[in-house]
Amino acid sequence: MGSTWATLGILAAGMTMVIGGILVLRLHAFLALIFGALLVAALTPQAAVEEYAIERDGFRVVSIEKYHALETKEGEAIEAGFTQGKLLAKLGPKQSTAKGREVVLVIQPEMKEGIRLRVTDIVLGKLGKDSTRRDTLAVLSPDPSDLSTVLEIQKEIEKDEQEKKEYIAITPSALSGARSLGKATIGQRVASGFGRTCANIGILIAMASIIGKCLLDSGAADRIVRTALGWTGEKGAPFAFLLSGFLLGIPVFFDTVFYLMIPLGKALQMQTKRNYLLYVLTIVAGATMAHSLVPPTPGPLLVAEQLGIDVGVMILAGCVVGVFTAGFGFIYATFANRVWELPLRESPDFSLEDLEAVSKRDISELPSFWLSLMPIVLPVILICGDTILNPLLPSGSWISRLISTLGD
Secondary structure (H helix, E strand, O other): OHHHHHHHHHHHHHHHHHHHHHHOOOOOHHHHHHHHHHHHHHHOOHHHHHHHHHHHHOEEEEOHHHOOEEEOOOOOEOOHHHHOOOEEEEOOOOOOOOOOOEEEEEEEOOOEEEEEEEEEEEEEEEOOOOOOOEEEEEEEEEOHHHHHHHHHHHHHHHOOOOOOOEEEEEOHHHHHHHHHHHHOOHHHHHHHHHHHHHHHHHHHHHHHHHHHHHHHHHOHHHHHHHHHHHHHOOOOHHHHHHHHHHHHOOOOOHHHHHHHHHHHHHHHHHHHOOOHHHHHHHHHHHHHHHHHHOOOOHHHHHHHHHHOOOHHHHHHHHHHHHHHHHHHHHHHHHHHHHHOOOOOOOOOOOOHHHHHHHHOOOHHHOOOHHHHHHHHHHHHHHHHHHHHHHHHOOOOOHHHHHHHHHHO
16 A cells, blocks of 8 residues: 555656646646656656566466466367466567567565576466456476476465465566666666657657648648538537547647637637637537547557557547547536636637638638548548457458558
8 A cells, every 4th residue: 555655646746747847837848748757767766667667578477277268379278287387477468478488487576586487388268168358378387396386386376365476477688677777767767768658659649740730731620620510500510519629639639629620619609699618618528538538649549558458449449438528528518608608809819800711711722521531530440440350350361461551
């Protein structure tokens, strides 16, 4: 419990630095994030850094008893006595290993090094009799001299005690890297984490930013909003703003979507003379839900990377959850619009004359609706297509490799 509170305290300090730096010190968001990262790195003890790196790169040793049946990758059943005198380590969704690889057992919570074993096979484990889920497991075999130690470890793993010891299998090189990371300076920790994050999700974020900029400069984003308004009419304008905000919030940052769409909301209020608060809140509800739930925006993309979730699955799940949360935002916006009134005011960025010009811009100057949608829809189709179709296709086939390449 103490370590949990310490972690929450470090997290709170970092968030305070970021938020305070932006709101109080008026720092650029990137600088505030760097200062927050430096503070978190300074407060995080060496042991916690080592533990994180070991858990990230290692495989957790699991109980053999929890698996109803074991089978080879080809689907052939494995006899019950196969694992006698051996250990099983569960591989994460994005982890892999190979036969013959040497691993070291690390004992938690002390993080002490234990015996060395060798990966002798890769099998699939079925969690329950009626379950369709299968975990990928590495079979770890000891030297004959360490057999008694393995039997003791098996007994320890089978215990139901909350405070029992746990074991992680990790390669010697990865363990050395974890120890080195714990001894690194504050600057080295931040640089290492920043570089790893950029390597994992940086290209996706950069490409999404380019797509968003193209949508804005070409008038495609304006066309999407206007077409949605044309379909729904004045009465359905709030729904059109909600839908447009959600669509544009997938490749474009929220603040950019807001600044793009708010002039249209203001222009519509000038025509209708009502419902300005409803327009603003529906823009916010649609854009924020997509920005916080659907990759390739940085937040959900980072969550997917940290939890080992496939990006295609994250997009599909984010869209499903986003429909419900944005729908609740629409309901609240309707209620708030009946209770409060938000007057239309001139702002430094847009005068009333500018708003009128935006509302009267000739739609013939804009690209077609379907062409405007392509930069948003095509990446989603390619990424989700990889997630949906690849499990159904023969492994290693040319069509499977093609879909994986396009999805990446």
